[in-house]
Structure formats: C-alpha cells, structure tokens
Amino acid sequence: MKGLLSDLVRYRKLFQMILVLGIGGTFPIGYQISVINYPSVYIKQFMNETWFERSGGPLRERSLLFLWSVIVSVYGLGGLLGCLFSGYLTVKYGKKRSLLGTDLLVLATACLVGFSKLAKSLEMVLVGRFLYGVSAGFCMMIHTQYAGEVSPKRLRGLANATTGFFWSLGKSLGQVLGLRELLGTEASWPLLMAFTGAPALLQLLFLPSFPESPSYLLIQKGDEGACLKAMQQLWGSEDHREELGDLKKELVVGQSSPALGARALLRDRSLRRQVGVLVAVIVTLQLCGINAVYFYTSEVFHTAGFEEGLIPYLSLGVGFCELFSSVLCIFSIERFGRRRLLWVGCSLMALALLLLTVTLALQNKHPWLSHCSVALIFLFVIFFGVGPNGATMSVMMEIFSQSARPAAFLIGGCLNWAGLFLVGLVFPYAVVGLGPFCFLFFMVVLVGSGAFFYLFLPETKGKSIAEITEEFNVLPFGKRLSAVLRHGLREDLSVYTNF
Secondary structure: OHHHHHHHHHOHHHHHHHHHHHHOOHHHHHHHHHHOOOOHHHHHHHHHHHHHHHHOOOOOHHHHHHHHHHHHHHHHHHHHHHHHHHHHHHHHHHHHHHHHHHHHHHHHHHHHHHOHHHHOOHHHHHHHHHHHHHHHHHHHHHHHHHHHHOOOHHHHHHHHHHHHHHHHHHHHHHHHHOOOOOOOOOOOHHHHHHOOHHHHHHHHHHHHHOOOOHHHHHHHOOOHHHHHHHHHHHHOOOOOHHHHHHHHHHHHHHHHOOOOOHHHHHHOHHHHHHHHHHHHHHHHHHOOOHHHHHHHHHHHHHHOOOOOOOHHHHHHHHHHHHHHHHHHHHHHHHHHOHHHHHHHHHHHHHHHHHHHHHHHHHOOOOOOHHHHHHHHHHHHHHHHHHOHHHHHHHHHHHOOOOOOHHHHHHHHHHHHHHHHHHHHHHHHHHHHHHHHHHHHHHHHHHHHHHHHHHHHOOOOOOOOHHHHHHHHHOOOHHHHHHHHHHHOOOOHHHHHOOO
C-alpha cells in the first residue's frame, strides 16, 4: 500500500492522463454495447410510428425485426471500418490528435442521435449507431496503444489493464442509466443514447494539456528533446535514461525496418509467433463464452426463484462483479504478470463453464442446483475480469515494437469486430440447437487457449520490447515443453490464491 501511495504521488500526472484517456476511450465503447438493449422497445415503437406517419401503414413484423437487427449490428460494421483507418491515422497524426478528432465525431453523433426523435427520423438513429461504431473502432485501437506508450516500464501492465476497467465501467453505467427509474423510458431514450457525448466532451477539454506519447515523439518524429520533456511531465523530474535507452534501441531497429503495414506484418517471418499470440488472444476474448453467460443470466435467476422485478438488479450485480474483477486485475497484473493471469484465468473459466453446464442441465430435476448456477456465473465473470479481460490488451501492446504496433492493432481490431458480428449472428442459433450445452464449445476454446498461453507466451512484465522480441526468438516448442515438465504448474497457480 505504501508503494502504491508513493506511485500515486510520483506519477500523479500519468494517472490523471490515464483517467482522461479512459473516459473518452474504451468507456463509451462498453456503454454503447450494453445500453442498446434497454430502450429497444421504445426505439421499435418510434420506428413503427415514424413509418406509419410516412406511409399510412405500420411496419410488418419481419420488416421491423430486420430494421432493428440492422441498427444493432451496424455498430460492429462501423467498428470494423474504424479499425481499418486507425493505423493510418495514428502513424500520420499521432495518438493525441487522432483521439481529439474522434471526440469531435462522437459529439456530432450524439447530437444526431439525441435529436432523432424530435426530427422523427429513424435514419438518424441508424447513421448514429454506425458512426458510434466508427468512433469505437478508433478509440479501441488508439486508447490501448496510447495508455501503454505513456507509461514507464514498471507501470505498463497496470496502465494497459485500465482499458478493460473503463470498458467494464461503461457497461455498468449503461446498465444503471438504462433502468426504468432513470433514462430507460419512452421520453428519455434519445438522451440515453446521446450520453456518450459527455465523456467525449470531457476528453476534448482535458487531453490537450497532456503530451503525445514519448515513443511516438522519438521513434516516429525523431525528436529526443520532446520525448524527454514528455517523460518528465508524466513521470517526474527523475533520471529516465534507462527508459530513453530502451526507446533508442527500438529506434535503431525501427530505422532498419520502417513502419509495417498489415500485409507486411503478416508476411514477416520474424514476427509470426507474435502474430500467433495476437490471434490467440482475440479468439479467446470472442469465444470465451462471456456473452453466452450474460445471455443466460436472466433465465438462471428466474429459475432460482428470484422475483421478476429483482432480476434486472441482479443482472446489474453481474456487471458490477466484472467491474470489481477488472479493478483486481489492475492491482495484480504487475505482481503476477500477464502470462499467468491469462492461462490461469482461461483454465478456471473453463472449469466454471463445465460445472455451469452440469448445473443448468440438471436444475430441473434438482432445483437447488439453480443456486449453484448463480454462484458459478459470478465466479466465471470474476475469472474473466481478472484474467483475459485485463491482460489481453497489455499483451497485444507489449509484444510488438513501435513500427509494427499500429498494423498489429489493425489486424487485432478487425478480428475483434468481425468476431463480434459473427458471434452475434450465430450464437442465437447455437442456443436454440444446443441449449446450455453450447458452453462446452467455449470450454474447449478456453482449455486450448490456456495451454497455448502457457507454452508459447513469454512473460512480458518489466521487459523492454527488445528483450521480449529476443525471448520470442529463442522460445522453441521443445524448450518450453521441457520447462513445463521440469517445473510443473504449482508456481503459476498461486495467482488466484494470493490476493
């Protein structure tokens, strides 16, 4: 605790910047993902009324369902488009100016959605959701890179883990504001949808007082003086020669290999292991089963005998549980490391899904098992928040150099948004066909991911990019497997028993 307090004082400007980055970064993404379900009834009613005024007749049921599906899914398509342009923007204009431009886009979109009901235009809702998606594609890529690059090596994991925290915070606030007692009403749903403009405005006001990332200033701009000034502004006036030396080593490598595009990165044989890890972490996030667990939450609470009026608040508790676990990840990632959080988290999530499948399948015969299902849902969400949700972005940030990072995040972002779209399209059919046994598929993915991270992912905690790259280059399968057989798993399993 004493060390944490001293860091808060010494790096207070850095933590202020992390807060500013978060409220305009992954926070609005989580908010928009969770909030769309709450006003759905009122938006559909608005669409029907608007169509009736234009054509003199109501929308057919199939047409209404189709239009609503387009409004929900177009967010993912916008996110994919935003990812495609994020790499170019960050290389040409830097993270700071790119985020400020994104804030302007969010503010314009919030006005568009906020006045859609007054203008009686369902097209404004549709275009607004798409533009929110575009801004989310920018923010997801830029926020994560920016937070990692402005942090010293010893706090890099903590800074990257905050992206998962702000994502969960946005989801939780969306759930709270979407309640009927607040903005989840027929009169207030445009304000609920436009609320994202508030954090964008805050970031637009405060971000200009913070510097561009030191690595961008040195490696992309070649300005050592501005780089050192940014370090001193964010980290204090102490000696930063070690961090500056690490960046200079990366600069030398970058001069011999200029900024890579996505295609060049995929073809680069020296980075294939890093690309493999990138694909693995994205697949794990998309196919870990967290969306399936949230889907089943209301049904499990209903079966457990909770009153209908309490279920929305219990579901809100699950969201706050994810938020709490993301806080745990922030304070544990620098102690236990990224690799251990990932593989242990995946293993425990797989075990929770196996037990959840059993309890859901048998709870009709044994009603008391429904309470076990409730407990397993909360445990699963905790394991997700402490493990993959927080550690994934840190790994993506740390295994690539400055020259390859924008392309890597472009590839990862495209995979992420495409995965969101496909999972949302296929999952309802899997639920109908398999019921609770659909969790077994996610369990297999988690077991495979946990094994992959244990065998092939080197620990990145407290290491420079050059050191991490060297570990990837000297980490053949045989050496890693022999190390596993010699040392076993006992040391890594301490992560969830030492909080």
